[in-house]
Amino acid sequence: MPERLELTKNAHFYLPKNDVTDEIIQNLLDEASSNMEEGGVFIIDEFRKEAFVEESEFNYIYSIKVFPSVRPVYFLNDEIEDRIHAYIIVIEYNGHYAILRKSCSNISELIKDNFELIGSTELSRTFNHDAEYQKMALRNMTVSDRAMRARSYEAADLKGLLSTHSAGRSIPYYLKIRQGSAIKSISGTGRIVEASQRISIDDIASWVKEQVELLANATDNEFLEAFAKKVELNDVLDITTPNALLIESTQLYERIEKDGLVLKYKLSKGKSVVISNRIKQRLFQELEKTYEVDSNYQIVGRAGESKIKKNPKTLTIHSKVLSSFRVVEKGKEVTLQRYIIKNGFYSITFADPKYMYFMGACFQDSSGISEINSILDILHPIPDMANVTSEKGDFSTNQQAFELGSMFELVERIHQGDNYVFCDDLGIEWADHITLNCTDGCISFIHSKHGDQTTSASKLHDVVGQGIKNLGNMFFTQQQLVQRIETKFNDFYKNSGTQTQIHRVRIGDVTRVESDLESLLKNYQLHRKCILSCSFISKSSIATEFRKIQAGQPVAGHITQLLWIISSFAHAVRDMHSIPIIYCAP
Structure with a gap:
């Protein structure tokens, strides 16, 4: 029966907490x-069946339920329902569990009790340095009413284009x-989706095997290292406490819409x-x-009614008001509080501003240290730089x-291949020099x-x-x-009174x-x-001194200043959609 399935590569990956x-x-x-x-019957109902993929020579275990479901039609005031079909598929391979599902009931509580989600941070480490980051959405580590909370970027490859100045306070x-040839997207909830045609369950299992093997060989990613780092919540709570809550309304x-x-x-x-719409608007x-949030985790002004609840590995919300509102999801009523928690639609900041809780995980600001690698990439060593003894040299009247x-x-020697200098x-x-390279499309x-x-x-x-x-x-x-x-430019250079x-x-x-x-200006x-x-x-x-900063070793004050000056230069240039480069000695 599973041969009837035609699926897309779209799954969450988990590790078991226990057997x-x-x-x-x-x-x-x-x-x-x-x-x-x-009165419905299962179209496919398979439980922990073992399968063998001959082409790749590996075994996996699958469980499947495909079934009809109904959901209310809300745009009509009589009792009419849409009939749809739903499925859940669990693929087990090498101690990992991939879950694919559509239109089925909420299973988040059972998942939380028995499995550990492999999140976006871990999944992103499966990409090597050749990966092209085409789109990125970032959440700033702030809940302020007067600050930019989120932003998104899109390019052929954001590496080298996106400023990582203060990126440590941004959570991807x-x-x-x-x-x-593969295009993948990873959401904050840990869902990985790869563009593909609909394929068989064996092919899905092969894809799951590939992702598991990539996770086993995952390495730190220099580009993503510039952004906020995931940390253990308990370690954060040992040194600081929550101070503000924001519902990601x-x-x-x-x-909901x-x-x-x-x-x-x-x-x-x-x-x-x-x-009514009036109540809905007031609610939002x-x-x-x-x-x-006060030191007892109570919401200020709503003590006894709303608070932050500390769990073994998470922070959640407890609110009488949010529990009174209900969301009708897939024909079932769940409290608005549960819906918000399940989807991670809330953020919590701490008394120590280096930390923030977002999408069910805790992150640490790594500004300054995290962007050192990208800053060092800006520095282009020129071997002949050691032979430079002056900025412009001496001048004579017959000098050309x-x-x-x-x-x-x-x-001018470095840019002798450009069309115009x-x-x-x-x-x-x-500038001191302006160059145009028509072949490369560069100014x-x-x-x-x-x-x-x-x-x-x-x-x-x-x-x-x-x-x-x-x-x-x-x-x-052009003009x-x-x-x-x-x-x-239709003239000869004159300096210190000498006409050359x-x-x-x-x-x-x-x-x-x-x-x-x-x-050139029309070149896309x-x-x-x-x-x-x-x-x-x-x-x-510079690399020697900056590596000390990364290692947490003390450096002279001017080294920190140097880091921020180069960072500010890179930030300003990239914000103008240009590329920052510093020619320097090796």
């Missing part, structure tokens, strides 16, 4: 199918990732009545508020190029500064300020740059620049780079 007996699996299947229509709760409202769920209120006589207005050993000469130094400048603004090697933050502060100040100029129009070429023969158009045929520039692959060229920075020296 999983026949009784546990049977209870799970019975509870899931408790919403079967009256949805990821869409391309790994080779937007997510709650959207889910999307699923067409009805809200009811339980009267004192025990009868439940559907609430109250749920939008942030509620303060910048002096060997100067930073300007090195920059302009020297914009002095006067009202956008670069380069700011140079020379000095003896140091880890001091002051020198870097100056050139970072220069780069950030000119970020807006990187998005010039603006052509005008600059016809005026400032160094033409400001260092590379390129300006007779073609208008057509090239038009094509056009990207911009803000580059700092700094001879006084050594990547190896």
Whole structure:
């Protein structure tokens, strides 16, 4: 009978808390199918059957129930029901349990009692460094009414584009990732979905086997390490206590509206009545508020009625008001309190702002330390940087190029493959050098500064300020740059009173620049780079100091300043949809 099934790759993965007996699996299947229509019969009913996949040569165990169910039609005022079909499938492989289900009854309590969910944090570690992060939704570690609580990003690959400045205070709760030809999404509830055609149960089992093996070989992911880290709740409660509660009212409202769920209120006589739109609006207005929590876990102003409940591994809500409202889900009434807890639609902050409870897990702010790896990636060591002795070199009247050993000469040599290189130094400048690469579809603004090697933050502060100040100029129009070429760049470089023969158009045929520039600005692959060229920075020296920070070792105050200056530069540039780069010594 299971051969009739055509399924998509869509499952939650679990580890058992204790030995999983026949009784546990049977209870799970019975509870899931408790919403079967009256008088209905199972279309497929299999219990812990063993199967062998010849192609991959492995065994697995499956349990399946497919059954008819009914749910009320709420847009008509008479008793009409929709007849649908539901299923639950449990696949057991190598000590792991994958559960696929649709339209069945709520089994969250049984799951919690007997299984440990493999969450999004663990699942995301199954992707290697080649993975392309195409979409990401983040929850900020705040419940403030005056702060951005959530945001989402989408790109061909967010690595290198998304600023990780202060990312440690952001919790990823949805990821869409391309790994080779596979596209997977992972939700905060731990559901993993992979785009695929409908396939047989054997093929689903092979997919489950693949995910289990990936979990066994999971490694830390540098990109995701920049974000808030999952920590044990008990460890957090040993050092701090909850101080505020926020119901994620937007997510709650959207889910209720999307699923067409009805809200009811339980009267004192025990009868439940559907609430009016006016009551519904008042309810959600109250749920939008942030509620303060006292040291006894009571909600301030509602003592005795509402509190945070501490469980062995979770924090939940206990509220008389939320228990009075009911959600009709799949034909069954559940309290609004239970619905909120089951779906993780609440956040709790702590007296120590480094921690936050969200989607049933506790997270720690790792700002500063977590983004060190991405900051070090910004540093591009240039071997010839050690030979630089000045920023611009000396000048003479018959000189046609910048002096060997100067930073300007090195920059022009690095970019000799670009189609156009302009020297914009002095006067009202956008950068020291502006380069156009028509082949790669790239515009670069380069700011140079020379000095003896140091880890001091002051020198870097100056050139970072220069780069950030000119970020807006990187998005010039064709007319603006052509005008600059016809005026400032149509001249020879003059410095310290010496008129040289160094033409400001260092590379390129300006007779073609208008057509090239038009094509470049229309190129859908056009990207911009803000580059700092700094001879006084050594990547190896900075990496040594930053690794100390990661290891929790003490460092001098200027090292911390250096970290935040580079981080701020990266953040500002990426917020302008550009790529931050620092040329430096090895």
